[in-house]
Amino acid sequence: MTKFRLKLTALFMLLIGLSVLAAGLFTGQYYKKNHQDALREHMIRETQVLNAMAPWPETTEVEGQVAFLQQQAQRFKDIAGMRVTYIRPDGVVVGDSDHDPVTMENHKNREEIREALESGEGSSIRRSETLRQNMLYVAQSFKSGDRVVGVIRLSMSLSDVERSLNNMWLALVFGLALLFALAAIVSYRVALGVTRPLEKMTAAAKRMANMDYAIRIPEGGRDELGELARTLNAMGANLQEQLDQIGRNGSRLQSVLDNMTSGVVMIAHDGRITLYNREAEQLLGNTGKERVGRSFTEFKQHYELVQLIRTGLEHGDKLYDELTVYYPEERMLQISLVPMTMSDDEEPGLLLVMQDVTAIRRLENMRSEFVANVSHELKTPVAAVKGFAETLLAGAMNDGETARSFLTIIQDESDRLNRLIGDILELSKIESRRSPLQFSPIDMDSFLERMKELLAAEAAKKNISLDISSEAGLFIEADEDRLGQMLMNLIQNGINYTTDGGKVKVIAEAFTTDEGDDEPMDWVRITVSDTGIGIPKKDMPRIFERFYRVDKARSRSSGGTGLGLSIVKHLVELHRGSIRVESTVGVGSQFILELPMLQP
Known part of the structure; x- marks a missing residue:
């Protein structure tokens, strides 16, 4: 932009210089022409005065004319201060104030003489080789009747005029130089006033080209540059608004894509x-x-x-x-x-x-398996009830002992069917969360004692030692009925799968976790261990599945439905806890239940 400013300044100076130079040339030429025209008119009047004071002699004698006119020429030179020459119509000089007429050449072909003879007046400007100056010659012819009797010519040096013109040109050059200096200053200020807003606009346009639409230009006055600045500012504001809108839309779209x-x-x-x-x-x-x-x-x-x-x-x-x-x-x-x-x-x-759709397909498979398992599990007791009932109807009723045995089996199978249906309904209710948990503080010591009382008779049937202990003053926030359901299932499993004379032990204790940046959290660990048959390693990953049994024959004989551990797993998750199992075949198993002491 600095180069542009210099170019603009130089252009202004050139235009001003050319204008002043043209004006000076016109003025000089006009002054020179007017001065020469004024001199010429003055000299014409002088010739008329000379002729009036000393008319052209009527005598035809050459010697007489020369003597008279030579005398008049010298006399008038002293008066007029100009060279005076008398010339006959044939061009012969008969009198001259500066030279001897006899020695002078014929003047008939001189421009001013020729014009005077043709039109009465004539003039010319030419350089005198004798005086080495530019001379102005003015001639006028005089008549006697209709005949031209002679020409009077006056000549004057133009050195004064040229000196005046030179002085004028010197003043013009000096004035032009001064004007150039002033023009340079004014042009630079004018160019600066034009280019400085353009520099700001150019810088702003570059920043806009680099996607910086927040830049604004000082708007200035009401001229074209101010209007251009306002237009650029409005364009920048519109582009910024559009860019912000595009950015917001892009962020929304990206957020939608990222969170899909x-x-x-x-x-x-x-x-x-x-x-x-x-x-x-x-x-x-x-x-x-x-x-x-x-x-x-x-x-x-x-x-x-x-x-x-x-x-x-x-x-x-x-x-x-x-x-x-x-x-x-x-x-x-x-x-x-x-x-x-x-x-x-x-x-x-x-x-x-x-x-x-992995989870969906897995759920569909689980649903299909569940339906198949339910159908299979329901079919067994229903088939048993139907079979024994048909046998009774076929005549076994007449044998009292056989009838009683069959009716006992029918009753057991009905109870098993009832438990199976109840567990299925319970599991369905838990999975669909139709039964919200009611959390309340539970004293673990008294709670476990009640559990021991409920299961003591069942353990006594198999001569199993039921040992339950809790850390003193231990409380947990949980749904008491659901917590009892969990422990009931785990303890009953321990009793069912422990041989006569074995041992089932329940221990409740508190512990605290402190993992990384998380705040410490208090937990209750309930461990249910037995000295039963244990669980093979291949079965441990699946024991919490519905209807999965490790020992199917023993499970059926004990009246199990295969849904107990699945129900426990779901209830533990509803309490935001975890359950895991550790077992050795032939030694026993222990189920470790960890629940938060306080529910969020």
Whole structure:
């Protein structure tokens, strides 16, 4: 912008200089012409005065004319201060104030003489080689009747005029130099006033080009530059508002994509991945930075998915499928492929939407297994009741002992069926959370004593020692009925799977966890251990599944439904606790139940 300012200043100075120079040249020429015209008119009048004072002699004698006119020429030179020359119509000089006429050449071809003879007056300017000066010559012819008798010529040096012009040119040059200096200062100030706002506008435009739309320009006055500044400010404000809106929309869109529970991948027509959201990272592995801009064929771990995407790009049809991926972990994914156009001038690409249906399919399988298990478990007692009832109806009623035995079996199977239905309904109620927990403080010492009283008779039948102890003053916040249900199931399992003369032990104690930056938390650990048959390692991961039994024959004979530990697992989770099992075959098992002392 400094170069532009200098150029603008130089342009102003050039225009001013040319204007002043043209004005000076015009003035000088005008002054010179007017001065010469004034001298010429003056000299014409002088010739008329000379002729009036001393008319051209009528005599035709050359000697007489020369003598008379020579005398008059010398006399008038002293009066007028100009050279006086008398010339006959044939160009012969008959009198001259500065030279001897005899020695002078014929003047008929001189410009001023020729004009005087033709029109009565004539003038010319030419350099005198004798005087080495520019001379102004003025001639006028005089007549006697209709005949020209002679020409009087006056000549005057133009040195005074030229000296005056030179002085004028010197003043003009000095004035021009002074004017140039003033013009330079004024032009620079004017250029500065023009370029400084332009510099600010240029700087602001560069910052706007770099996406900085918050810059504003001082608006100044009401001229064109001020209007331009206001326009640029309005444009910057509008662009800033649009950019903010685009940023907000982009943030919303990014937030939506990042928080979607579905994986979203956009693939261009050439196979390049253009979008890879956070859920896609979880489902397919790798980060968006690693995937965006690269080809979908680099999904080396997902062969079936690559083939599905290739089919979608080739045919441009909507595709729906379910497939299993094994990286970063095994999952069942529901895939939707939809053709979409990224922009008007691009070929259509693909939008890939993935939904993790692993849990849904697992739940469906569990539901199917549950229905099958329920059907199987219900079928056994129903079949037994039906079979013995048909036997009784067929005639066994007549045998009192057999009838009594069969009716006892029917009653046991009915009780088992009733317990099974009750456990199924209870588990369904717990899983659907239709029965909210009622938390209250529980004194563990007295609570465990009541549990011991309830189960003492059952343990005594098998001569099993039931040892229950609690840390003094230990309280827990829990649902008392549900906590009793949990412990009842665990203790009954211990009694059922412990041989006669064995031992079942329950211990309740407090402990505190302090993990990392989390605040310390108080917990209650309840350990139910027995000296029973134990649980094989292969069965331990599945013992909390519904209807899963380690020893199916013994479980049925003990009246178990296979749902007790599943109910315990769900109730523990509702109390925000955890349960685990440790067991050695032939030595015994212990179930470790950990619950928060206070519920949030």
